[in-house]
Amino acid sequence: MSKLRVAVIGAKGRIGSEAVKAVEAAEDMELVAALGRGDRLEALTDAGAQVAVELTNPDAVMGNLDFCVRHGIHGVVGTTGWTDERLAQLRTALAASPGTGVLIAPNFSVGAVLTMTFARQAAKFFESAEVIELHHPNKADAPSGTATRTAQLVAAARAEAGCAPQPDATSTALDGARGASVDGVPVHSVRLRGLLAHQEVLFGGVGETLTIRHDSLHHSSFMPGILLGARRVVSTPGLTVGLEHFLDLG
């Protein structure tokens, strides 16, 4: 059977360099291109890439995906910074390239995907919900894509269940003291040397709290998700947001 021809964009970065090694080690894949900043995107078409794994930064991702989608190259995207406007723009591009698929995964680690699933399940049972994400200090953005997605999922589940707004009578003396509000769910970002990628989702009800915590201790935690995404995206046209769509969560 022929191998899946995979390229990595952002190949010299923290996660990109790990992805290069993971694709090289995968028996059913061939690494056909490894692009860094300043490299020509045409290298992807020259190499006959079927899938591009995009791990750069929010400023670069839209241009890279535009090129890939126009050339029928499927995308597996870990880069953050997604807004409704950006997603709509990508959907429009995909509509003009039928058969091409893009997976955007706010987090490729199974534990983080399960954290989001469990948080969505728990959301309607508690009056209060807050998210704390903790990352290394070289991270480009805040809040993290995972925390944003988690808060959106929690807020949507609460709205669907008809929950009342969260109780909060605080009057804040300093801007930011209550974090950033994502659809009404407070999100707090910690940047600390020594950390990699961690998240807590806190729920509070009368007389009890529930904390769901996930820790990515090494970038290897993201690799099975990236490889799964590459294998599945080639037969999943259009836009898929979230690795959970490619996992059997029962």
Ligand SMILES: NC(=O)C1=CN([C@@H]2O[C@H](COP(=O)(O)OP(=O)(O)OC[C@H]3O[C@@H](n4cnc5c(N)ncnc54)[C@H](O)[C@@H]3O)[C@@H](O)[C@H]2O)C=CC1
């Ligand atoms: N979805 C997930 O599971 C994960 C997502 N991420 C996200 O991936 C992105 C990258 O994270 P890190 O590797 O920590 O950042 P990084 O800064 O270490 O790596 C980014 C790399 O992309 C390169 N780059 C920038 N623009 C480029 C372009 N136009 N073409 C080719 N290369 C370009 C940079 O030179 C750099 O080497 C961030 O958005 C981060 O949040 C990171 C870890 C896991």
Ligand SMILES: O=C(O)C1=N[C@H](C(=O)O)C[C@H](O)C1
């Ligand atoms: O920049 C990182 O490191 C990470 N970024 C992603 C995010 O913003 O959620 C995924 C993970 O948290 C690591």
